[in-house]
Amino acid sequence: MNDIPRIYKNGHGFSLQVDGKPYIILASETHNSACTSREYMREVWAKAVALHCNTLLAPVYWELFEPQENDFDFSLIQQLIKDARTNHMKLILLWFGGWKNGYSTYTPGWVKTNPSRFPRVQTEQGISTRTLSMFDSSLLSAEQKAFTKMMELLKAEDGCHKTVIAVQVENELGILGATRDFSPGAGKAFSSTVPLQLIKYLQQTHNTFALSYDEPQNTHVDWGSVFGIKADEIFMCWHYAQHINSLVLCGKEIYPLPMFTNVWLKEFDDDKPGSYPCGGPVPDMLDIWKCGAPALDIIAPDIYSFEFEKAAKSYTRYDNPLFIPETRRDRWAVPNLYTAIGTYHALCYSPFGAESIGEDHSYITQLIHTDPNDTNVSSPIIYRYLAKSYQLFQNMTPIIAACYGTDKMKGFSQTSDNRSKRILFGKYRIDIEFYHPVAESRYIPGAGVVIDVRENELLFIGYGYRATVETLTVGKQLDFLSLEKGHYDSKCSWHKSMSLNGDEQCVRMEEEPTILRAVWYEF
Numbered sequence: 001m002n003d004i005p006r007i008y009k010n011g012h013g014f015s016l017q018v019d020g021k022p023y024i025i026l027a028s029e030t031h032n033s034a035c036t037s038r039e040y041m042r043e044v045w046a047k048a049v050a051l052h053c054n055t056l057l058a059p060v061y062w063e064l065f066e067p068q069e070n071d072f073d074f075s076l077i078q079q080l081i082k083d084a085r086t087n088h089m090k091l092i093l094l095w096f097g098g099w100k101n102g103y104s105t106y107t108p109g110w111v112k113t114n115p116s117r118f119p120r121v122q123t124e125q126g127i128s129t130r131t132l133s134m135f136d137s138s139l140l141s142a143e144q145k146a147f148t149k150m151m152e153l154l155k156a157e158d159g160c161h162k163t164v165i166a167v168q169v170e171n172e173l174g175i176l177g178a179t180r181d182f183s184p185g186a187g188k189a190f191s192s193t194v195p196l197q198l199i200k201y202l203q204q205t206h207n208t209f210a211l212s213y214d215e216p217q218n219t220h221v222d223w224g225s226v227f228g229i230k231a232d233e234i235f236m237c238w239h240y241a242q243h244i245n246s247l248v249l250c251g252k253e254i255y256p257l258p259m260f261t262n263v264w265l266k267e268f269d270d271d272k273p274g275s276y277p278c279g280g281p282v283p284d285m286l287d288i289w290k291c292g293a294p295a296l297d298i299i300a301p302d303i304y305s306f307e308f309e310k311a312a313k314s315y316t317r318y319d320n321p322l323f324i325p326e327t328r329r330d331r332w333a334v335p336n337l338y339t340a341i342g343t344y345h346a347l348c349y350s351p352f353g354a355e356s357i358g359e360d361h362s363y364i365t366q367l368i369h370t371d372p373n374d375t376n377v378s379s380p381i382i383y384r385y386l387a388k389s390y391q392l393f394q395n396m397t398p399i400i401a402a403c404y405g406t407d408k409m410k411g412f413s414q415t416s417d418n419r420s421k422r423i424l425f426g427k428y429r430i431d432i433e434f435y436h437p438v439a440e441s442r443y444i445p446g447a448g449v450v451i452d453v454r455e456n457e458l459l460f461i462g463y464g465y466r467a468t469v470e471t472l473t474v475g476k477q478l479d480f481l482s483l484e485k486g487h488y489d490s491k492c493s494w495h496k497s498m499s500l501n502g503d504e505q506c507v508r509m510e511e512e513p514t515i516l517r518a519v520w521y522e523f
């Protein structure tokens with residue numbers, strides 16, 4: 001029996017172990033409805049294999065898993081696991097349960113049509129929404145039963161093979177169109193006492209939300225009086241986090257796979273709650289979630305923003321590794337990969353819409369995507385760059401994983417029309433010059449990762465740039481001892497294809513993802 005996948009603290013970061021070895025999830029997520037059809041999935045598997053993914057992220061639909069109460073259908077999950085094994089791939093299952101993108105569209109019909117057992121979120125005006133409420137509701141107990149069943153199934157079907165390596169709990173939850181749930185049950189909870197545990201946690205982590213809190217004489221402090229204008233959002237975050245925590249706890253009791261929840265991010269910091277799903281773990285709500293859902297391993301951002309690095313940074317914390325279950329599949333999918341792995345030591349990178357990567361049209365409607373700012377726009381060149389990068393990173397996993405949690409690796413990518421970048425890295429000063437302006441849309445913006453392999457040896461990975469390297473050691477200069485072009489095979493052995501000297505002795509990457517290995521001496 002293989003070891004169960006696990007995430008562990010490593011240096012100043014985190015690492016993931018799968019089958020007893022370091023693992024970096026180089027993946028893609030299917031479209032939402034893909035896994036309802038095995039025939040459709042054939043194409044998805046073929047594309048994911050050709051993309052050199054090692055993992056596929058695929059939904060499980062509560063409505064199809066438990067179409068009648070207590071009557072479970074295991075077939076879709078069993079097929080997924082079987083097909084993943086045939087394709088030599090790992091799986092991450094996405095539990096589309098009580099909430100998906102702010103709504104409750106994946107709950108079974110017997111839940112949707114029974115409002116007395118499963119009441120809905122109400123707006124301030126008392127209007128019922130398409131989102132199920134957590135208050136005065138049987139939702140948690142019903143969902144726990146189904147989620148536990150799924151974890152029992154995974155343990156029975158996959159406890160030996162470990163094809164499934166993690167589970168996402170819900171999908172981009174929160175309330176759209178209101179700042180909180182105003183149903184009668186929610187109102188009661190909102191005027192009840194804020195858990196002291198939350199206030200203490202916020203004080204210990206120096207979170208500004210609790211700064212104005214003075215321990216009162218009487219012990220009843222409601223949400224509004226502690227958190228003021230942030231109260232609605234913090235209240236929703238706390239209750240969602242507690243709901244998820246309960247699911248995770250009962251799931252892990254059966255089969256303790258790593259579990260995470262994903263986030264619909266705000267577009268701008270000052271966006272109003274409700275324009276994004278309010279109650280989800282957006283950056284300023286992370287402490288509330290960390291306190292409310294301690295059993296959850298990771299809070300994982302879906303990064304579609306053009307400010308990729310800003311988002312990546314806010315989810316890379318002492319208590320959270322970067323894990324990106326969804327991201328763009330357009331030309332930014334490639335450079336962002338290098339930043340995610342090289343700088344933020346991401347445990348997972350996964351452009352959304354596996355079957356659409358490299359395609360300019362929708363797989364479901366056949367509609368052609370034309371807006372260059374649309375995350376859906378992809379092309380064969382994006383597919384090729386991503387596939388080459390995935391293959392290259394996969395073969396190098398032992399080397400890259402050894403850098404996680406250390407300062408031996410740095411990623412960089414082109415983000416604006418500024419074509420040069422200076423990196424201070426250990427004893428080196430590296431000046432990067434990208435070949436093409438970002439505005440030239442037929443090129444993929446340049447990107448790379450540099451690794452400090454050992455004294456005076458650097459590995460350059462990536463494409464579309466040249467690098468000039470100087471030593472910061474006072475009174476010393478660098479000169480090449482050797483410069484090799486080559487690749488790592490699937491056993492992580494280096495194969496030199498060329499020794500570069502004379503006219504070619506400079507770190508000048510190709511247009512497409514490659515590796516250069518440079519050995520210097522100081523004099």
Ligand code: DGJ
Pocket residue numbers: 032101171172302326352
């Ligand atoms: C984010 C959601 O989490 C996904 O399930 C999917 O709906 C994508 N958006 C579509 O871009």
